[in-house]
Amino acid sequence: MLAPAQSAADSRSSVEQLVSRMSLEEKVGQLFVMRVYGHSATAPDKADVDANLREIGVRNAAELIRRYHVGGIIYFAWAHNTGNPQRITGLSRGIQRAGLAQPTPVPLLISTDQEHGAVARVGRPATLMPGAMALGAGGSRTDACEAARIAGEELAAMGINQNYAPVADVNVNPANPVIGVRSFGADPCAVAGLVVAQVKGYQSAGIAATVKHFPGHGDTESDSHHALPTIRHTREQWDELDAPPFRAAVAAGVDSIMTAHIVVPSLDPSEDPATLSRPIVTGVLREQLGYEGVVVTDALDMAGVRQKYGDDRVPVLALKAGCDQLLNPPNLDLAWSAVLTAVRSGELTEQRLDQSVMRILRLKAKLGLLRDPLAARREVLGTVGAEAHLLTADRIAGRTTTLLLNEGGLLPISRRSHPRVLVTGADPASPSGTTGPPTAALARAFAELGFKATALPTGIAPTAANVEEAVTAAAGMDVVVVATYNIAADGPQRILVSRMAATGVPVITVAIRNPYDIAQLSGFGIAASLAAYGWTDVELRAAVRVMAGRTEPVGRLPVPVPHAEDPARMLYPIGFGAMYRRSGV
Incomplete structure (x- = not known):
């Protein structure tokens, strides 16, 4: 283990000594x-x-570490790794004990995808912050940094030391099915500033930030979990649109960068996915952008990286491309054995292997793991979900909601003018730890402000029966709030909104994912429309406070909203946001 007062040179020397003691199998692991x-x-x-x-x-995890000497473990809610903070902490400590029990004791990087907003593996009672696009609407680098610092402190308290966030993709395609609100926006400069702010926030809390998905997943129309997307940007377009956030993150000293399973012919005409592309990972990221830190692949069980090569070749090709960490292969034994064989056969040199192992161990040393991976840096119960953290999350969220439409000045509503509120609409699966469907969360937030609110979820694909039930429930209401979730041009959510508007009760729509929904609702006669950019409790409470006039709608669109019929024309530009016109102001 490294002594606390060691210099950087001593640390490098100790890491080199540690590598020299490791067997080939341990290095591969x-x-x-x-x-x-x-x-x-x-x-x-x-x-x-x-x-x-x-x-x-x-x-179990201990046996996994003992057999394969893995350098890291990733937590998922569906794998039952998350939940109770004390239990997470116990799991993390058990994993580190298993790492120290190896013939060559090496602690582990414990990671997760805690982007916040649409992707949050660790839920309540942890503090859930607004997601990236909501922060983009707020536009405050200070808020972005503070959100990341608080999130990082809570992760560190639970023994999670590497976060696969923030997303550095510039979402320039409204049809992007996988990034969307996970991006800070469509302006490369604005995204770069917020990415750097979050990198600094996470790393100031003592955990490794990971910007993703290099070289940029923001202009795809397919999801690399299920297909191999192609980005048709020219090299000049890539330099202008995709590269700035990654360049800025490299300059800011980001600890790790995650690759994308996408094809970018202008960067590599072989049409290999970027994860397996030496021209992209080594040529562009390492040599042209000057990045010397850890490169982690996106998950190797995703279809985007498995379509061209077999699962035995993918990890070897990723290493030959210049990657260091191989994330979540579908068959670990096959992948581990393939890398071991590649080194023994000379396809991969041990020198190349050592380069990656050294980068990984240097990161572990920087995080203090080689000194004492079991050290409790923060008291779990006093850190995770601390009242001050929750209040900060609400304050930050209050600066993110965007008002897009306010016909006739309906908003803000009051419990005197519109006391009876029906909340209906989409009920997507909630991010881990939120308290039920978005409609219920919205209704609860209205009730807390004194409104008589009723929740009636109809789903993201409401049936005719769902729509009729909502129409019936609107009778006698003073206002209807419809939560929309990525409305399709010919989708049933449009029918729901149209039928609700036809009841004569004023209708307010709240886009709880991508803000493009309003483009599908022209001519429906809705009274008001807002973008919340997410459906966690903190984002929905913020939207309700705006609708009730408790806070001003100061959020501004971080992406343009094009006309549905003519995407070349802008319905709302970047930076748009309506304000309330109050008498006497």
Whole structure:
């Protein structure tokens, strides 16, 4: 273990000595970041043991580390790694004990995708911050940094030391099915500033930030989880649109960068996915942008990286491209053995292997893991979900909601003028730890402000029966709030909004994911429309406070909203946001 007062030179020397003591198998293991089921490193529930045996061939995290010497473990809610903060902390400590029990003791990088907003693996009672596009609407680098610092402190308290955030993709395509509100916006300069702010926030809290998805996933119309997208930007367009946030993150000293499973012919005409492309990872990221830190692949079980090569070739090609960490392969034994064989055969030199191992261990040293991975840097119960953190989240969220339409000055409403509120509409699966469907959260927020609010979720694809039930429920109401979620041009959500507007009751729509929904609602006679950019409780409470006039709608669109019929024409430009016209002001 490294002594606390060691210099950078001493640290490098100690890392080199550690590498020299490692077997080839241990070095190969350091490259892998793997999922594992269960809330305990040694005694998970039977169902989790069964899942581990079926998918990985081990019973638990300790056995995974002992057999494969993995350098990292990634937490997922669906793998039962998250939930109670104390339980998460116990799992993290158990994992680190298992790392220290190896023949060559090496602690682990424990990671998760805690982007906030639409993607949050660790839910309540942890503090859930507004997501990236909401922060983009707020436009404050100070808020973005503070949100990341608080999130980082809470993750660190639970033993999570690497966060796969922030997203650095510039979302210039409204049809993008996988990025959208996970991006800060469509302006490369604005995105770059917020990315750097969050990198500084996370890393000031003592955890590694990871910007993603290099070289930029913002202009795709397919999802790399299910397909291999192609970005048709020229090299000049890439330099102007996609590169700025990554350049800025490199200059800010970001600890790690995640690759994308996308094809960018202008950067590599071979049409290999970027994760497997030496011209992109080594040529562009390392040599042209000057990045010397850890490069982690996006998950290797995603379709985008598996379409061209077999699962035995993908990890080897990723390393040859210049990647360091190999994230969540579908078959760990196959991937681990393939890398080991590639080194033994000479396809990968041990020198190349050592380069990646050194980068990974230097990051572990920077995070203090080689000194004492079991050190409790913060008291869990006093940090995770602390009242001051929750209040800060609400304050930040209050600066993000965007008012797009306010016909006749309906908004703000009051409990005197519009006391009876029906909240209906979309009810997507909520990010981990939020309290029920978005309609319920909106209704609850209205009730807390003294309104008589009723929730009636109709789903993201309401049936005719759902619509009729909502029409009936609108009778006698003073206002109807419809939560919309990525409305399609020919989708049933448009029918719901149209029928609600036809009741004669004033209708307010709240886009709870991408802000483009309003383009599908022209001519429907809705009274007001807002963009909340997310459906976590904190984002929805902020939208209700705006509708009720408790806060001003100061959020500004971080992306343009094009006309539905003619995408070349802008309905609302970047920076748009209506304000309330109050008498006497």
